Amino acid sequence: MSKWYLIGLFVSSLSxxxxxxxxxxxxxxxxxxxxxxxxxxxxxxxxxxVQELVGSSSESKGNFxxxxxxxxxxxxxxxxxxxxxxxxxxxxxxxMEEMVSVTKIATGELKKSDSLLAALFEKQNALKGFRLIxxxxxxxxxxxxxxxxxxxxxxxxxxELGLKKDxxxxxxxxxxxxxxxxxxxxxxxxxxxxxxxFKYKPPRGANVTEIQ
Numbered sequence: 001m002s003k004w005y006l007i008g009l010f011v012s013s014l015s016x017x018x019x020x021x022x023x024x025x026x027x028x029x030x031x032x033x034x035x036x037x038x039x040x041x042x043x044x045x046x047x048x049x050v051q052e053l054v055g056s057s058s059e060s061k062g063n064f065x066x067x068x069x070x071x072x073x074x075x076x077x078x079x080x081x082x083x084x085x086x087x088x089x090x091x092x093x094x095x096m097e098e099m100v101s102v103t104k105i106a107t108g109e110l111k112k113s114d115s116l117l118a119a120l121f122e123k124q125n126a127l128k129g130f131r132l133i134x135x136x137x138x139x140x141x142x143x144x145x146x147x148x149x150x151x152x153x154x155x156x157x158x159x160e161l162g163l164k165k166d167x168x169x170x171x172x173x174x175x176x177x178x179x180x181x182x183x184x185x186x187x188x189x190x191x192x193x194x195x196x197x198f199k200y201k202p203p204r205g206a207n208v209t210e211i212q
Contacts, residue, residue: 032120039193040067041067041188044063045061045063045183045184047060047075047184048180065197067198070086071084085198086200089104091104100206100207103211104211106211129148129150130147131148144160145160146159157174158174159171
């Protein structure tokens with residue numbers, strides 16, 4: 001998958017979510033509140049991207065870290081890809097053999113509270129531009145499905161959150177061109193994450209591209 005597609009997925013989510021909890025989805029916010037109040041959380045994560053228009057899919061595995069509005073996605077399989085959001089810039093590092101490519105995005109109007117993942121973990125009252133369309137329970141846990149109140153104002157057209165035993169297990173969203181993106185968390189736990197995890201400096205010799 002190209003780095004530009006990865007950037008598009010991330011940036012499209014930066015203006016997509018403005019959520020406000022209300023019953024019955026207040027259970028979602030109760031779970032996320034624990035993560036917001038923690039010093040940091042982390043989990044093994046699997047990301048699956050399905051591009052339905054071209055009939056392709058990809059899967060990445062790695063680690064997810066979040067602390068006070070900053071986040072890091074450190075994928076190690078099938079190839080090393082790093083995304084760091086330090087609160088001011090988005091950094092995307094990809095490697096191909098001996099070449100390292102880095103994209104630096106000045107967030108500008110893309111505030112941290114509007115990031116899909118950052119909003120879910122940081123912003124109190126996480127669920128506002130979306131309406132609950134379905135909730136269901138099973139032995140596997142609870143599933144909450146949402147759609148935007150105004151589909152013209154966001155790239156995300158559908159959002160689904162899965163909970164199990166008071167923990168977020170997965171989130172899935174679809175964009176305007178029917179790309180389906182899912183994040184599956186092995187187990188999100190509260191921990192201490194070094195501040196250095198949310199800082200980034202391009203490696204020496206890296207090819208750096210800046211997007212303002």
